[in-house]
Amino acid sequence: MDSQEKGGGxxxxxxxxxxxxxxxxxxxxxxxxxxFKAPQIAGYTKLDAEIVTGEDLLPIIEMLGALAKVNQxxxxxxxxxxxxxxxxxxxxxxxxxxDLTSSQMGWDCGSCGFSTCNEFNKYAHExxxxxxxxxxxxxxxxxxxxxxxCDWAAAAAAQYRVDNRIQADSGSMAGQLGYLPGNSAHIGxxxxxxxxxxxxxxxxMNKKFSYDYAMQGLFRTCPTHFSAFPGGMNxxxxxxxxxWAPPAFNVxxxxxxxxxxxxxxxxxxxxxxxxxxxxxxxxxxx
Amino acid sequence: xxxxxxxxxxxxxxxEESPSGNGTALPVxxxxxxxAIWFCCFTLNLxxxxxxxxxxxxxxxxxxxxxxxxxxxxxxxxxRRKEVVVQITRQMLIGAMTAPFAGGVPQIExxxxxxxxxxxxxxxKMEELAYTNSRWQEPFKYExxxxxxSDAVLLIGNYRCHETPLDAGCGLCGGRADCSFxxxxxxxxxxxxxxxxxxxxxxxxxxxxxxRVDDLGYAVGSALWQAVNNFVDARPFMSxxxxxxxxxxxxxxxxxxxxxxxxQSKNPYVDINPDYHLFNMGKIVDVARxxxxxxRMVTSFDYRKWIPKRKEGExx
Numbered sequence: 251m252d253s254q255e256k257g258g259g260x261x262x263x264x265x266x267x268x269x270x271x272x273x274x275x276x277x278x279x280x281x282x283x284x285x286f287k288a289p290q291i292a293g294y295t296k297l298d299a300e301i302v303t304g305e306d307l308l309p310i311i312e313m314l315g316a317l318a319k320v321n322q323x324x325x326x327x328x329x330x331x332x333x334x335x336x337x338x339x340x341x342x343x344x345x346x347x348x349d350l351t352s353s354q355m356g357w358d359c360g361s362c363g364f365s366t367c368n369e370f371n372k373y374a375h376e377x378x379x380x381x382x383x384x385x386x387x388x389x390x391x392x393x394x395x396x397x398x399x400c401d402w403a404a405a406a407a408a409q410y411r412v413d414n415r416i417q418a419d420s421g422s423m424a425g426q427l428g429y430l431p432g433n434s435a436h437i438g439x440x441x442x443x444x445x446x447x448x449x450x451x452x453x454x455m456n457k458k459f460s461y462d463y464a465m466q467g468l469f470r471t472c473p474t475h476f477s478a479f480p481g482g483m484n485x486x487x488x489x490x491x492x493x494w495a496p497p498a499f500n501v502x503x504x505x506x507x508x509x510x511x512x513x514x515x516x517x518x519x520x521x522x523x524x525x526x527x528x529x530x531x532x533x534x535x536x
Numbered sequence: 537x538x539x540x541x542x543x544x545x546x547x548x549x550x551x552e553e554s555p556s557g558n559g560t561a562l563p564v565x566x567x568x569x570x571x572a573i574w575f576c577c578f579t580l581n582l583x584x585x586x587x588x589x590x591x592x593x594x595x596x597x598x599x600x601x602x603x604x605x606x607x608x609x610x611x612x613x614x615x616r617r618k619e620v621v622v623q624i625t626r627q628m629l630i631g632a633m634t635a636p637f638a639g640g641v642p643q644i645e646x647x648x649x650x651x652x653x654x655x656x657x658x659x660x661k662m663e664e665l666a667y668t669n670s671r672w673q674e675p676f677k678y679e680x681x682x683x684x685x686s687d688a689v690l691l692i693g694n695y696r697c698h699e700t701p702l703d704a705g706c707g708l709c710g711g712r713a714d715c716s717f718x719x720x721x722x723x724x725x726x727x728x729x730x731x732x733x734x735x736x737x738x739x740x741x742x743x744x745x746x747x748r749v750d751d752l753g754y755a756v757g758s759a760l761w762q763a764v765n766n767f768v769d770a771r772p773f774m775s776x777x778x779x780x781x782x783x784x785x786x787x788x789x790x791x792x793x794x795x796x797x798x799x800q801s802k803n804p805y806v807d808i809n810p811d812y813h814l815f816n817m818g819k820i821v822d823v824a825r826x827x828x829x830x831x832r833m834v835t836s837f838d839y840r841k842w843i844p845k846r847k848e849g850e851x852x
Contacts, residue, residue, distance in 0.1 A: 285582055288757060288758055289770075289772055290769055291772045291773065291774050292794065293776075299697070323639075335789065350708075351711075355671065356671040356673060357669065357672065357742045357774065358669055359738060359739050359742075359774070359778070360736060360738020360739060360740045360741060360742045361738075361740040361742040361744050361749070361790075361791055362709075362738070362742050362743055362744075363709075363710075363721045363742040363743030363744075364720075364742070365694015365737055365738055368736070369539050374711075375633075377710070379707070379711035379712065380707055380711065380713070381705055381706050381707010381708065381710075381711060381712055381713045381714075382704065382705040382706055382707060382713050382830075383704070383706040383707060383708070384706055384708045385707060385708075385711055386707045386709055386710050386711035386712070386717070386746065387706045387709060387710045387711050387717065387746075388707075388708050388709065388746045390740075390742070390744055390746055390749045391747045391774055391792065393708065393746050393750050393753060394750075394752055394756060394772075394791075394793060395753065396750065396753060397749070397750040397751065397752060397755075397756070397757060398734055398753045398754070398757035398760065399752045399753075400753070400754065400755075400757070400762075401635055401636070401753065401754040401755075401761070402757050402761060403756025404636060405757065405758065405761040406734070409658055415636070416636045416754070418638065418706070434708075435708065443785040457696050477707070515566060527841065
C-alpha cells in the first residue's frame with residue numbers, strides 16, 4: 251500500500267492484488283459470523299472457530315503432504331495449499347469445530363442407534379474415540395446443526411465472491427495438531443486466494459498426473475464400467491483398446507502392503523504432531 | 537415471423553401472412569419493378585408480422601394488477617402472497633440440492649407441502665407424536681402451531697445415510713477408524729445394507745452414517761441461506777421432519793429435516809409465548825369470534841327505530 255501527500259490531503263493507493271489478499275481476513279470474519287449465527291435445530295450445539303493464516307498454515311500443509319502420499323483426493327488440497335503459499339498468495343484457513351458427542355435434548359429419536367439419549371450418552375462417555383477424520387460417537391441432530399453452520403460459513407464466502415471449499419482433510423488435520431481442543435469435529439474452509447477456480451478445476455494439478463494414472467484410477471473405482479459380457483460369471487476386464495487379446499480379469503485380493511504404506515504415513519503424521527503440537531497447544535493454555 | 541429463402545433465380549419470402557401460406561415468390565434478376573414490389577411486400581409483411589407476433593403486442597399483454605394482503609388467511613390476496621413464498625421454497629430446495637457434499641455425491645431428496653389441508657396433516661401428526669415422548673410434548677405442540685401459520689413446509693431428506701454410507705471410516709458415527717459401528721448394528725451382506733425391515737422401536741431407525749447426516753446439514757443450511765437472501769422467514773425443525781417422514785414424505789430417506797417457511801409481517805417461529813398451543817393468533821382470533829357474538833345479542837335492539845345515544849356528561 252502506498253500513500254502520498256498531495257494538496258494537503260492524504261491520498262491512498264492500493265494494489266488490487268494486495269488489497270484483495272488482505273480482504274480475505276475480513277471475509278473470514280464474516281464467514282465466522284455466519285457460522286455462529288446459523289440456525290440450530292438442537293439448540294445445544296457448541297461451536298468454535300479459528301482463523302489460520304500465513305506461516306501458521308505450514309503444519310497443516312505438512313500434515314496434508316504426509317497424507318497425500320496415500321490419498322489422491324487429499325493430494326489435490328495439499329498441492330493447492332502448498333503452491334499458493336509458495337507463490338505468496340496463501341489462502342486464509344477457517345477451522346470450524348463443534349462438540350457433537352453428547353445429547354442434552356432427551357429426544358430419544360434413535361438416529362444414533364440407541365433407544366434413548368441416556369443410553370447414547372453413556373456409550374459415548376465410555377467409548378469416545380477418534381476415527382480417520384473426526385471423533386465420535388455423535389448425536390446426529392448436532393451433526394445436522396454443525397453441517398448447517400459450516401454451510402453458512404461457506405455460503406458467506408460465496409456471497410463475497412471468494413473461492414472456497416469445505417474440507418474434511420484440512421479441518422481434521424488441524425484438529426489432530428491440536429487446534430480448537432475439546433471439539434469432536436473439525437472442518438476446514440480455505441478462502442482464496444482471490445481468483446477464479448482455486449479449489450475446483452485446479453491448475454495446480456496440471457501436469458501432476460498422466461492419462462494412464464487417471465485411467466488406472468477409473469479401472470479400480472468403477473470396474474463395472476469396463477466389464478465385458480458377464481454371462482460366464484467371470485467377465486473380461488476391458489483395460490486396453492484390444493481388450494480381448496489377451497483378456498484380463500478382475501481379481502479382489504487383500505494387499506497388506508497397501509496398509510503398510512498407510513501405517514508409515516500415520517507414523518509420519520504423529521511426528522509432525524509432536525513437532526508442532528506443543529506450540530499450538532500453548533495458545534489455549536493461556 | 538418472416539422467413540427468407542433464396543434460390544439461384546427466385547427469392548421467396550415465406551410468411552404465415554402470405555396468400556399461398558408458403559410465401560411470396562418474386563423474380564429478382566433484371567427486373568427493377570418486381571424488385572420494388574418485392575421490397576414493398578417485404579416491408580408490409582414484416583410490419584404485419586411484427587404487429588401480430590412481434591414484440592409490441594406481445595409485451596402489451598404483460599400487464600395486470602396484483603393485490604397482496606396477508607389477512608384474512610387463505611383469501612385470494614393472501615394466497616397470492618403464499619404462492620410467492622412457495623416459489624421461494626422451490627428455490628430453497630434447489631439450494632439444498634446444490635449444497636457441498638462429501639465427495640460430491642448426490643444424496644438429497646425433498647418435498648414441499650403447502651395449502652391448508654396438507655399443512656394441517658403435518659401439524660396433526662406432530663401433535664400425535666408429541667404424546668409419545670414427554671420431552672417432545674411442549675415443543676412439538678408449539679411447533680404444530682407454527683406449521684399451521686407457515687406458508688410452506690420444506691422437507692429435506694438424506695436417502696443414503698441409512699443405506700449407502702460414505703464408507704470412509706471418518707469416526708463421526710461411533711468414534712472408530714473403520715465403519716464397524718454402523719455395520720455391526722445394521723443388517724447387511726458384503727456391506728450392502730438391507731433396509732427392507734423398516735420396523736423400529738425408535739422413530740428413526742439408527743444408526744445412520746453421520747457423515748451423510750452432516751451433508752444433510754449442508755443441504756438444510758443452503759436452503760436456509762436461500763430463504764434469508766429472499767427475506768422470507770425460515771427455521772429448521774426436528775419435529776416437522778419426523779412428522780413428514782412418518783407421513784411418507786421423502787420416502788427414501790433415513791433422516792428428514794423440516795423447514796417451515798413464511799413471508800409474513802411477523803416471523804412465526806420466534807418470540808413464542810408459554811403454552812403457545814393455547815395462546816396463538818389462531819386461538820386468539822377464534823376466541824374473539826366466540827366472545828363478541830354473545831354480548832352483541834344481549835344489547836340488541838331494532839336499529840331502524842331506535843339507537844342508544846351517549847348523554848352529555850356521561851362517562852366515556
